[in-house]
Amino acid sequence: MRGELEKLNQSTDDINRWETELEDGRQKFRAVLVEATLKLDDQVKKIGRAVEESKPYWEARRAARQAQLEAQRATQDYQRAMEVLRAAKETIALAEQRLLEEDSRQFDSAWQEMLNHATQRVMEAEQTKTRSELAHKETAARYSAAISHMKQLEKKLKRTIGKSRPYFELKAKYYLQLEQLKKQVEERQARLSTAKGEYKAALRNLEKISDEIHERRLVSVSIEDETCHEVVPGEDSGNPSICSLAMGRPRSCSTSRPGTLDLPGGLxxxxxxxxxxxxxxxxxxxxxxxxxxxxxxxxxxxxxxxxxxxxxxxxxxxKRDTFTVAPSxxxxxxxxxxx
Structure with missing residues (x-):
């Protein structure tokens, strides 16, 4: 129970801390967003129509950048699939070589299972390699198309691009800053959810322990009642109580009565x-x-x-003795x- 109480207290502290940090992150995000909006509006007022005219170029440039990142991820996946395929093929080759080098050449169930597993890995690696290769080709094609489209717009809107560059550079700067703040908020939100889950789990465990203690108490009380009901009749029937023994004990007199009197005349x-x-x-x-x-x-x-x-x-x-009454x-x- 002490451990669960410590977990409950720790999760409570975590919840309070992450709620505070989450609120701070949201406030920072809103503050940066308001600041970016105000400054970008000022830039639009200064630059004028060049911002709207050069916007297709900057959008094409952003799309080309996104296609480049996707192509890089597809290239990494393809390289990883090639490494897995090569390792699986090497495993099969080593297994076959060791089997051929042995004099007995016993092809038992263990070797069969190992070869089957290696063959399955080779097949899966080949499928992964095929999918990653297709994805790499598609992303590379999109990247090439985005680059060519961006270059065309750059030639066409060369003058307006130069005028609107400060606006879009400032916009990109605030965009990156807002993305970082957004990631921080999401991380704190996830940690807050984890802390709440731990709090609920500790609370459920404490309730379970409390129910078990209550059940044990009820069982112990019922056992004590049964024991009392079994002991009391035995005392009444066989073992006398203290009160009965005290009542049956003879009382001692303050003055002892003489057993015999020495009477004259043989009386x-x-x-x-x-x-x-x-x-x-x-x-x-x-x-x-x-x-x-x-x-x-x-x-x-x-x-x-x-x-x-x-x-x-x-x-x-x-003979009867003479008795006289003493008057005094x-x-x-x-x-x-x-x-």
């Missing part, structure tokens, strides 16, 4: 029952048990609410043997 403590089940303070199972009278003067130890009442049961092989103790306190 064992019974599980504490609710206080509402007791019949009253006169019941030995609900009344608190007094301890040693000398130890009742000390500080009593307060027990938790689950120890508010104790149900005591006498053993079957011992609250219902939630109990002293047993000083404890």
């Amino acid at each position: 064992t403590p019974h599980a504490p029952g609710p206080r509402s089940d007791c019949s009253g303070a006169s019941s030995p199972e609900c009344d608190p048990e007094p301890g040693d009278p000398s130890e009742l003067q000390g500080d009593p130890v307060c027990l938790e609410k689950p120890m508010d009442s104790l149900s005591l049961q006498q053993s079957s092989n011992t 103790l609250a219902p939630s306190s109990l002293l047993v043997n000083g404890v």
